[in-house]
Amino acid sequence: MTPSELKYHVEAAGKEPHFFKRKTMQFFGDTMRNYGVRRTTIDTWTEDGVEVWELYRKRPVKHGLMSSAYFEVNTFTRRHEKK
Numbered sequence: 421m422t423p424s425e426l427k428y429h430v431e432a433a434g435k436e437p438h439f440f441k442r443k444t445m446q447f448f449g450d451t452m453r454n455y456g457v458r459r460t461t462i463d464t465w466t467e468d469g470v471e472v473w474e475l476y477r478k479r480p481v482k483h484g485l486m487s488s489a490y491f492e493v494n495t496f497t498r499r500h501e502k503k
Contacts (some may be wrong), residue, residue, distance in 0.1 A: 423455040426473055426491065429464070433496040449482035462490055462501045472499055
């Protein structure tokens with residue numbers, strides 16, 4: 421899966437309508453070129469071992485932001501990792 425394919429699926433599912441908007445990404449100083457995607461398993465606050473696509477940044481953006489975003493493999497719903 422590429423970042424562009426993930427963007428297509430997330431937008432088609434209607435789950436995160438503003439996440440990939442150009443203005444949102446510009447606000448954080450980001451571009452699609454700065455993203456990579458990998459499949460992984462995370463623990464969330466409600467359950468353990470959720471299969472997700474991890475959208476990670478290759479380089480830090482404004483204010484050193486390097487956090488990843490997680491989307492469920494089947495539904496493309498955004499999930500948050502338990503810290």
